[in-house]
Amino acid sequence: DTAVSQTPKYLVTQMGNDKSIKCEQNLGHDTMYWYKQDSKKFLKIMFSYNNKELIINETVPNRFSPKSPDKAHLNLHINSLELGDSAVYFCASSPPAGAVTYTQYFGPGTRLTVL
């Protein structure tokens, strides 16, 4: 019954590898997001999708490619992983921006460690 879920919870990999993180929400929201939280706890938006269309791309390196197969899923694929990619990645979802009930709900996070 988890509203926003992510897999895996932990991901440890070598530099240069390619990895994916999956996100699913069962709240019926149209909009989904990816955030990166670094070691200093700064929360920074990376992407947002509305009904499978890219809305926000915050100058993220093109090694990061989000994919939304349907409005309940937003996956994040990362190519050629670098040490600086180590962080916690959070998925989130929300109703449309103009909704009276607008707020964002976060997934549990994926801790990525690049060795």
Place this chain on the structure above:
Amino acid sequence: GENVEQHPSTLSVQEGDSAVIKCTYSDSASNYFPWYKQELGKRPQLIIDIRSNVGEKKDQRIAVTLNKTAKHFSLHITETQPEDSAVYFCAAFSYFGNEKLTFGTGTRLTIIP
């Protein structure tokens, strides 16, 4: 774009005392201001929010105030308890702007028993 500043970065208070965290924002078009609590190793969780047509909102021991003229908003926690220890984030959002939440840099609140 929007810029949100949050102070203090760390705050220690005695159990039972009050805690206040302050944020300022730059974009006058911002009209939604949530506060998130993040416990160690957990996801950010919404604890209270306020929209720009309201000056104050309260939920039990937590309250948020908004001053649109001065572009600042504050979180107030009264009768603090050990379980209030966490990192708190403020954020600002514009329904009619670029539609993204801009977060403050976080406040690590420690409640001293």
